[in-house]
Amino acid sequence: MKILMVCLGNICRSPLAEGILKSKLPDDFVVDSAGTLENNAGKSPDRRSLEIAKKYNIDISSQKSRWFTAEDFKEYDRIYVMDRSNLKDVLSLAKDENDRRKVSLILEDQEVPDPFWSEMDGFEKVYQMLDKASDKIADELKKKV
Template sequence: MFYNRGKGEDTLQRILFVCTGNTCRSPMAEAILKSKSLPGMEVKSAGIYAATGSEASSHAKTVLGNNAIPHNHRSSLLTTAEVEWADLILTMTSSHKYAIQQQYPNAIMKVFTLKEFTGEKFNHDVVDPYGGNLPIYEETFRELDQLIDKAIEKLKP
Protein backbone atom coordinates (compact mmCIF):
# COMPACT_ATOMS: atom_id res chain seq x y z
CA MET A 1 0.00 0.00 0.00
CA PHE A 2 1.32 3.46 -0.79
CA TYR A 3 1.22 4.48 2.86
CA ASN A 4 4.18 2.20 3.61
CA ARG A 5 7.68 3.56 3.19
CA GLY A 6 9.31 0.50 1.66
CA LYS A 7 11.40 -2.49 2.68
CA GLY A 8 13.39 -3.31 5.78
CA GLU A 9 12.99 -1.79 9.22
CA ASP A 10 11.66 1.45 7.76
CA THR A 11 8.33 -0.18 6.82
CA LEU A 12 6.52 1.71 9.52
CA GLN A 13 3.27 3.37 8.68
CA ARG A 14 3.44 6.87 10.11
CA ILE A 15 0.00 8.27 10.83
CA LEU A 16 -0.56 11.88 11.85
CA PHE A 17 -3.94 13.03 13.18
CA VAL A 18 -4.66 16.74 12.91
CA CYS A 19 -7.34 18.95 14.44
CA THR A 20 -7.51 22.59 15.49
CA GLY A 21 -5.93 22.92 18.94
CA ASN A 22 -4.58 19.39 19.46
CA THR A 23 -6.35 19.06 22.82
CA CYS A 24 -9.53 17.08 21.99
CA ARG A 25 -10.09 15.12 18.78
CA SER A 26 -6.59 14.46 17.45
CA PRO A 27 -5.12 13.43 20.84
CA MET A 28 -8.07 11.07 21.39
CA ALA A 29 -7.58 9.62 17.90
CA GLU A 30 -3.85 9.23 18.54
CA ALA A 31 -4.45 7.49 21.89
CA ILE A 32 -7.12 5.21 20.42
CA LEU A 33 -4.91 4.06 17.55
CA LYS A 34 -1.88 3.61 19.82
CA SER A 35 -3.99 1.53 22.23
CA LYS A 36 -4.61 -1.00 19.47
CA SER A 37 -0.86 -1.85 19.60
CA LEU A 38 -0.50 -2.50 15.90
CA PRO A 39 2.97 -3.62 14.84
CA GLY A 40 4.78 -1.38 12.39
CA MET A 41 2.74 1.72 13.07
CA GLU A 42 3.79 5.04 14.57
CA VAL A 43 1.17 7.61 15.52
CA LYS A 44 1.34 11.31 16.36
CA SER A 45 -1.06 14.22 16.50
CA ALA A 46 -0.83 17.98 15.98
CA GLY A 47 -3.03 21.02 15.64
CA ILE A 48 -3.33 23.65 12.94
CA TYR A 49 -3.62 26.37 15.63
CA ALA A 50 -2.22 24.54 18.65
CA ALA A 51 -0.45 26.15 21.56
CA THR A 52 2.54 23.90 22.13
CA GLY A 53 2.66 22.09 25.47
CA SER A 54 -0.99 22.13 26.57
CA GLU A 55 -2.50 19.03 28.11
CA ALA A 56 -5.43 17.28 26.51
CA SER A 57 -8.76 18.71 27.65
CA SER A 58 -10.02 17.36 30.97
CA HIS A 59 -13.03 15.64 29.35
CA ALA A 60 -10.79 14.03 26.70
CA LYS A 61 -8.57 12.66 29.49
CA THR A 62 -11.62 11.43 31.41
CA VAL A 63 -13.09 9.64 28.39
CA LEU A 64 -9.76 7.98 27.56
CA GLY A 65 -9.32 6.94 31.19
CA ASN A 66 -12.86 5.56 31.37
CA ASN A 67 -12.03 3.41 28.34
CA ALA A 68 -8.73 2.19 29.87
CA ILE A 69 -6.69 3.91 27.15
CA PRO A 70 -3.33 5.20 28.34
CA HIS A 71 -2.45 8.73 27.34
CA ASN A 72 0.24 11.27 28.08
CA HIS A 73 -0.35 14.20 25.80
CA ARG A 74 1.13 17.62 25.22
CA SER A 75 -0.22 19.61 22.30
CA SER A 76 1.98 20.53 19.37
CA LEU A 77 1.61 22.88 16.45
CA LEU A 78 1.64 21.30 13.01
CA THR A 79 5.03 21.92 11.40
CA THR A 80 6.84 20.96 8.23
CA ALA A 81 8.70 18.28 10.22
CA GLU A 82 5.46 16.47 11.16
CA VAL A 83 4.07 16.78 7.64
CA GLU A 84 7.26 15.31 6.16
CA TRP A 85 7.38 12.58 8.86
CA ALA A 86 3.88 11.33 8.10
CA ASP A 87 2.97 8.78 5.46
CA LEU A 88 -0.71 9.56 5.99
CA ILE A 89 -2.29 12.67 7.50
CA LEU A 90 -5.84 12.24 8.76
CA THR A 91 -7.67 15.42 9.64
CA MET A 92 -10.82 15.92 11.68
CA THR A 93 -12.47 18.34 9.21
CA SER A 94 -12.38 19.32 5.56
CA SER A 95 -11.13 22.78 6.56
CA HIS A 96 -8.11 21.19 8.30
CA LYS A 97 -7.43 19.15 5.16
CA TYR A 98 -7.58 22.17 2.87
CA ALA A 99 -5.43 24.30 5.19
CA ILE A 100 -2.71 21.62 5.16
CA GLN A 101 -2.93 21.19 1.41
CA GLN A 102 -2.57 24.94 0.88
CA GLN A 103 0.35 25.32 3.28
CA TYR A 104 2.10 22.07 2.26
CA PRO A 105 1.35 21.42 -1.44
CA ASN A 106 3.81 18.49 -1.50
CA ALA A 107 1.55 16.68 1.00
CA ILE A 108 -1.66 16.91 -1.03
CA MET A 109 -1.70 13.20 -1.91
CA LYS A 110 -1.37 12.02 1.68
CA VAL A 111 -3.95 14.26 3.38
CA PHE A 112 -7.52 13.06 3.92
CA THR A 113 -10.23 13.71 6.43
CA LEU A 114 -10.59 10.66 8.67
CA LYS A 115 -14.16 10.19 7.45
CA GLU A 116 -13.16 10.55 3.79
CA PHE A 117 -10.36 8.00 4.24
CA THR A 118 -12.77 5.49 5.77
CA GLY A 119 -15.26 5.85 2.92
CA GLU A 120 -17.87 8.23 4.31
CA LYS A 121 -19.67 9.80 1.36
CA PHE A 122 -21.07 12.92 3.06
CA ASN A 123 -20.14 15.22 5.93
CA HIS A 124 -16.43 14.61 6.31
CA ASP A 125 -16.15 16.45 9.64
CA VAL A 126 -15.83 14.92 13.10
CA VAL A 127 -17.74 17.26 15.44
CA ASP A 128 -15.51 19.31 17.73
CA PRO A 129 -16.43 18.58 21.36
CA TYR A 130 -14.36 21.54 22.63
CA GLY A 131 -16.24 23.36 25.38
CA GLY A 132 -18.90 20.67 25.50
CA ASN A 133 -19.94 18.39 28.33
CA LEU A 134 -18.69 14.87 29.03
CA PRO A 135 -21.44 13.10 27.00
CA ILE A 136 -20.38 15.09 23.90
CA TYR A 137 -16.79 13.91 24.41
CA GLU A 138 -18.00 10.34 24.89
CA GLU A 139 -19.91 10.56 21.61
CA THR A 140 -16.84 11.93 19.81
CA PHE A 141 -14.74 9.14 21.33
CA ARG A 142 -17.15 6.45 20.07
CA GLU A 143 -17.18 8.01 16.60
CA LEU A 144 -13.38 8.18 16.49
CA ASP A 145 -13.04 4.60 17.71
CA GLN A 146 -15.35 3.32 14.95
CA LEU A 147 -13.64 5.40 12.28
CA ILE A 148 -10.18 4.25 13.39
CA ASP A 149 -11.28 0.61 13.20
CA LYS A 150 -12.39 1.25 9.61
CA ALA A 151 -9.09 3.01 8.84
CA ILE A 152 -7.11 0.06 10.22
CA GLU A 153 -8.95 -2.28 7.86
CA LYS A 154 -8.07 -0.03 4.93
CA LEU A 155 -4.41 0.19 5.98
CA LYS A 156 -3.90 -3.57 6.21
CA PRO A 157 -1.73 -4.92 3.40
Protein backbone atom coordinates in the same frame (compact mmCIF):
# COMPACT_ATOMS: atom_id res chain seq x y z
CA MET B 1 4.26 3.35 8.91
CA LYS B 2 3.70 6.73 10.55
CA ILE B 3 0.25 8.26 10.98
CA LEU B 4 -0.63 11.78 12.16
CA MET B 5 -4.00 12.92 13.53
CA VAL B 6 -4.78 16.64 13.24
CA CYS B 7 -7.42 18.91 14.75
CA LEU B 8 -7.53 22.60 15.64
CA GLY B 9 -5.93 22.82 19.08
CA ASN B 10 -4.56 19.28 19.53
CA ILE B 11 -6.20 19.04 22.95
CA CYS B 12 -9.58 17.37 22.28
CA ARG B 13 -10.12 15.37 19.08
CA SER B 14 -6.67 14.51 17.75
CA PRO B 15 -5.29 13.30 21.12
CA LEU B 16 -8.27 10.96 21.34
CA ALA B 17 -7.79 9.84 17.74
CA GLU B 18 -4.10 9.20 18.42
CA GLY B 19 -4.82 7.15 21.53
CA ILE B 20 -7.63 5.16 19.95
CA LEU B 21 -5.71 4.29 16.78
CA LYS B 22 -2.57 3.39 18.77
CA SER B 23 -4.66 0.93 20.78
CA LYS B 24 -5.75 -0.84 17.57
CA LEU B 25 -2.37 -1.11 15.81
CA PRO B 26 0.77 -3.16 16.45
CA ASP B 27 3.76 -1.38 18.01
CA ASP B 28 5.60 -1.09 14.69
CA PHE B 29 3.14 1.67 13.69
CA VAL B 30 3.80 5.22 14.90
CA VAL B 31 0.76 7.37 15.67
CA ASP B 32 1.04 11.01 16.71
CA SER B 33 -1.16 14.11 16.73
CA ALA B 34 -0.87 17.84 16.08
CA GLY B 35 -3.01 20.93 15.81
CA THR B 36 -3.35 23.72 13.29
CA LEU B 37 -3.57 26.30 16.08
CA GLU B 38 -0.22 27.30 17.53
CA ASN B 39 -1.60 28.63 20.85
CA ASN B 40 -1.84 25.28 22.66
CA ALA B 41 1.70 24.03 22.04
CA GLY B 42 2.97 22.07 25.06
CA LYS B 43 -0.44 21.70 26.73
CA SER B 44 -1.88 18.41 27.93
CA PRO B 45 -5.12 17.08 26.44
CA ASP B 46 -8.37 18.61 27.71
CA ARG B 47 -9.44 16.96 30.98
CA ARG B 48 -12.62 15.69 29.30
CA SER B 49 -10.58 13.96 26.57
CA LEU B 50 -8.45 12.41 29.31
CA GLU B 51 -11.59 11.24 31.14
CA ILE B 52 -13.30 9.73 28.10
CA ALA B 53 -10.11 7.96 27.02
CA LYS B 54 -9.66 6.56 30.53
CA LYS B 55 -13.27 5.32 30.49
CA TYR B 56 -12.23 3.09 27.55
CA ASN B 57 -8.87 2.08 29.09
CA ILE B 58 -6.78 4.34 26.87
CA ASP B 59 -4.11 6.50 28.52
CA ILE B 60 -3.39 9.76 26.70
CA SER B 61 -2.05 11.57 29.77
CA SER B 62 1.54 11.78 28.49
CA GLN B 63 0.57 13.55 25.25
CA LYS B 64 1.53 17.19 24.72
CA SER B 65 -0.01 19.44 22.10
CA ARG B 66 2.10 20.59 19.18
CA TRP B 67 1.62 22.63 16.05
CA PHE B 68 1.35 21.03 12.60
CA THR B 69 4.14 22.18 10.27
CA ALA B 70 5.12 21.56 6.65
CA GLU B 71 7.88 19.26 7.97
CA ASP B 72 5.16 16.80 9.00
CA PHE B 73 4.64 15.91 5.34
CA LYS B 74 8.19 14.50 5.28
CA GLU B 75 7.74 12.61 8.55
CA TYR B 76 4.30 10.98 8.13
CA ASP B 77 2.85 8.56 5.59
CA ARG B 78 -0.81 9.37 6.32
CA ILE B 79 -2.38 12.49 7.82
CA TYR B 80 -5.97 12.36 9.02
CA VAL B 81 -7.79 15.61 9.81
CA MET B 82 -10.96 16.05 11.82
CA ASP B 83 -12.83 18.65 9.76
CA ARG B 84 -12.76 20.67 6.54
CA SER B 85 -11.17 23.68 8.22
CA ASN B 86 -8.27 21.47 9.37
CA LEU B 87 -8.12 19.99 5.88
CA LYS B 88 -7.79 23.45 4.32
CA ASP B 89 -5.13 24.52 6.83
CA VAL B 90 -3.04 21.37 6.38
CA LEU B 91 -3.30 21.38 2.59
CA SER B 92 -2.22 25.03 2.50
CA LEU B 93 1.22 23.85 3.69
CA ALA B 94 1.53 21.06 1.12
CA LYS B 95 4.30 21.64 -1.40
CA ASP B 96 3.16 19.15 -4.05
CA GLU B 97 0.67 16.48 -5.04
CA ASN B 98 2.55 13.82 -3.06
CA ASP B 99 1.96 15.84 0.13
CA ARG B 100 -1.71 16.38 -0.74
CA ARG B 101 -2.28 12.64 -1.33
CA LYS B 102 -1.27 11.91 2.27
CA VAL B 103 -4.12 14.00 3.71
CA SER B 104 -7.76 13.05 4.18
CA LEU B 105 -10.70 13.58 6.49
CA ILE B 106 -10.73 10.87 9.16
CA LEU B 107 -14.42 10.35 8.34
CA GLU B 108 -14.81 10.22 4.60
CA ASP B 109 -18.24 11.81 4.43
CA GLN B 110 -18.56 13.95 7.55
CA GLU B 111 -16.64 16.08 10.00
CA VAL B 112 -15.79 15.21 13.60
CA PRO B 113 -17.34 18.06 15.62
CA ASP B 114 -15.12 19.96 18.04
CA PRO B 115 -16.41 19.04 21.52
CA PHE B 116 -14.48 21.81 23.30
CA TRP B 117 -17.61 23.85 24.09
CA SER B 118 -19.73 20.82 25.02
CA GLU B 119 -20.16 18.67 28.09
CA MET B 120 -19.07 15.03 28.44
CA ASP B 121 -21.81 13.84 26.06
CA GLY B 122 -20.05 15.72 23.24
CA PHE B 123 -16.78 13.98 24.07
CA GLU B 124 -18.56 10.61 24.19
CA LYS B 125 -20.03 11.23 20.74
CA VAL B 126 -16.60 12.20 19.37
CA TYR B 127 -15.02 9.13 20.98
CA GLN B 128 -17.56 6.84 19.31
CA MET B 129 -17.02 8.48 15.91
CA LEU B 130 -13.24 8.20 16.21
CA ASP B 131 -13.40 4.63 17.50
CA LYS B 132 -15.43 3.53 14.48
CA ALA B 133 -13.15 5.42 12.06
CA SER B 134 -10.05 3.96 13.75
CA ASP B 135 -11.38 0.40 13.31
CA LYS B 136 -11.60 1.00 9.58
CA ILE B 137 -8.22 2.77 9.35
CA ALA B 138 -6.47 0.07 11.40
CA ASP B 139 -7.90 -2.67 9.18
CA GLU B 140 -6.75 -0.86 6.02
CA LEU B 141 -3.28 -0.10 7.38
CA LYS B 142 -2.66 -3.66 8.57
CA LYS B 143 -3.47 -4.96 5.08
CA LYS B 144 -0.88 -2.64 3.49
CA VAL B 145 1.99 -3.79 5.68
